[in-house]
Amino acid sequence: MILQKLLFVFYTSSLFWKNNLCADNRKFPSDFKFGVATASYQVEGAWNADGKGENIWDHLTHSQPHLVKDNSTGDIACDAYHNSKEDLALLEDLGVDFYHFSLSWARILPTGYTDGPVNEAGVKYYANILSELEKRKIEAVITLFHWDMPQKLQDDFGGLLNDTFIDVFASYAQLAFRLFGSRVKYWITFNEPFIMCQHGFENARKAPAITKAPGIDLYTCGHVVLKAHAKTYRIYDKLYRKTQKGRIAIALDTDWFEPASADPKDLEAAERFLQFQFGWFAHPLVFGNYPQVMIDRIEERSKKEGFKTSRLPEFTKKEIDEIKGTFDFIGLNHYTSTLAKWREDIAIGKPESSKDLSVSVSKDSSWEGSASSWLKVVPWGLRKIAKWIKDTYKNPEIMIAENGYSDPGGILNDSRRINYYREYLSNVLKAIYDDGVNITAYTAWSFMDNFEWLEGYTQKFGLYSVNFSDPERPRTPKSSVNFYKNVIRTRCLVDRCL
Numbered sequence: 001m002i003l004q005k006l007l008f009v010f011y012t013s014s015l016f017w018k019n020n021l022c023a024d025n026r027k028f029p030s031d032f033k034f035g036v037a038t039a040s041y042q043v044e045g046a047w048n049a050d051g052k053g054e055n056i057w058d059h060l061t062h063s064q065p066h067l068v069k070d071n072s073t074g075d076i077a078c079d080a081y082h083n084s085k086e087d088l089a090l091l092e093d094l095g096v097d098f099y100h101f102s103l104s105w106a107r108i109l110p111t112g113y114t115d116g117p118v119n120e121a122g123v124k125y126y127a128n129i130l131s132e133l134e135k136r137k138i139e140a141v142i143t144l145f146h147w148d149m150p151q152k153l154q155d156d157f158g159g160l161l162n163d164t165f166i167d168v169f170a171s172y173a174q175l176a177f178r179l180f181g182s183r184v185k186y187w188i189t190f191n192e193p194f195i196m197c198q199h200g201f202e203n204a205r206k207a208p209a210i211t212k213a214p215g216i217d218l219y220t221c222g223h224v225v226l227k228a229h230a231k232t233y234r235i236y237d238k239l240y241r242k243t244q245k246g247r248i249a250i251a252l253d254t255d256w257f258e259p260a261s262a263d264p265k266d267l268e269a270a271e272r273f274l275q276f277q278f279g280w281f282a283h284p285l286v287f288g289n290y291p292q293v294m295i296d297r298i299e300e301r302s303k304k305e306g307f308k309t310s311r312l313p314e315f316t317k318k319e320i321d322e323i324k325g326t327f328d329f330i331g332l333n334h335y336t337s338t339l340a341k342w343r344e345d346i347a348i349g350k351p352e353s354s355k356d357l358s359v360s361v362s363k364d365s366s367w368e369g370s371a372s373s374w375l376k377v378v379p380w381g382l383r384k385i386a387k388w389i390k391d392t393y394k395n396p397e398i399m400i401a402e403n404g405y406s407d408p409g410g411i412l413n414d415s416r417r418i419n420y421y422r423e424y425l426s427n428v429l430k431a432i433y434d435d436g437v438n439i440t441a442y443t444a445w446s447f448m449d450n451f452e453w454l455e456g457y458t459q460k461f462g463l464y465s466v467n468f469s470d471p472e473r474p475r476t477p478k479s480s481v482n483f484y485k486n487v488i489r490t491r492c493l494v495d496r497c498l
Helices: 002-020 056-063 084-094 120-135 151-157 164-183 193-201 217-244 264-287 292-304 317-323 353-357 379-392 415-433 479-490
Strands: 033-037 098-102 139-145 186-191 247-253 256-259 330-333 337-342 359-362 398-402 439-445 464-466 475-477
Touching: 033 139, 033 479, 056 151, 084 120, 084 475, 084 479, 098 186, 098 439, 120 139, 120 164, 139 164, 151 164, 164 217, 186 193, 186 217, 186 330, 186 398, 193 217, 193 247, 193 264, 217 247, 217 264, 217 317, 247 264, 247 398, 256 264, 256 379, 264 292, 264 317, 264 337, 264 353, 264 359, 264 379, 292 353, 330 379, 337 379, 379 398, 379 415, 415 439, 415 479, 475 479
Parallel strands: 033 098, 033 439, 098 139, 139 186, 186 247, 247 330, 256 337, 330 398, 398 439
Antiparallel strands: 337 359, 464 475
16 A cells, blocks of 8 residues: 555656656746737738838738749738737737737838828737726837838838838837827837848848848948937937836847867857847847957958958947946847857858858757747747847846747647746746846747748747638637646746745
8 A cells, every 4th residue: 555655746747748858847936927928920921911012021922922922911910900800809818918019010111200190000000909908907019119110211211221121110109109109018119020120131041031231231231220229228228218108129139159178168159149140139128339359350351351440340339328227127039959060161262141140050959949940949049148138138028029939830739838837937036036137027829820031931920820821810729728827827837846
């Protein structure tokens, strides 16, 4: 009998650990916030409805459909434009503290300019969402620019490659503050500028998919984005913060780059990649200028390539002062980790950002995969990147603005997504309690399956499944909905918390 009892205890204990893996059993802080996210082009559809203008993703998917894996577009997507009431009811049932979504610039300003027409239908659409969120006691976190710039700005002056963009964006942002700011306490200026600039102007994996000047245009883009962000922040600080009492930041994406070995060269390579990706934008915000490793390496290679000045633009003293300190928190978009290994510099030739970086990357074959080849499940990477940000950038407040897992679609019992969320959230707890990282919020990507950029509808990140074959685009909860709902309600990852 005693042996049977011991075996039963062992069995039930093993079941507990099997079901809960290594999830932390500490509660999230009482003021910690949970939310979900979407982006306008990925979910709204109604691409030319009610006066909306064309954006660069409309243009790209219509003019070069072959670039999208399944030749699809975001023309209809989840049709969130016509299903907002249903979606807001789902958000309320989920119990989230906030909803992180983006404004479609071209839906509000069809030409992109504030001296052009303001589309009242677009303004009403977002105003109604904010009113409903307010009724349901859900906070709004709004991104002003999630990659879908009005096409006219691209046509008129080259968009993100021209300083003209700075004032145009700041004017748009001011309009948004005036229209919606009384009901919005969290603003994000730009989502993932690294991806915007690297993929938009270096390797054609995001709109506008221009690759005329590798090793040059992406740095110009980053320079313009940082100045546009800073100008917008200063305007909000001066004109709107006192009355609207909101907060404003930028959302930066990065993997955790794990050294491929204990070799000091691999440690240096991993740090270099972190600085070339996250530091590219975080360093100016905190310290006023680009990471020194970026400055030195790009300048050295530029001179050897025959350029009179560095391909990495320089900030003026005034711009440094303007940019430094322009964040109330840092938005962190993190999904996975990567192994970084030292690589000898490539011989001088045509400029490329990968040559400036000169790091070899790979994935550990033991890491669990997902429907996305780039996304491996490496939960401890989130803890490591959070602590690195704390140690490198003076312990800023961090909002995890995106984190999620992809499946191939058609999976309602999404146990692997549940495991992903559980283990990544467990590492959020470790970062908070064991490492002293100031993480205050977590955002699951994504609220629902959506148009996944050049992957089209072949990869699904949603808590809710969307049937894209049905004109009504019905939403069906996956198993992860109940898991996340329970986490939000109990603030626990396991059945019982300390």
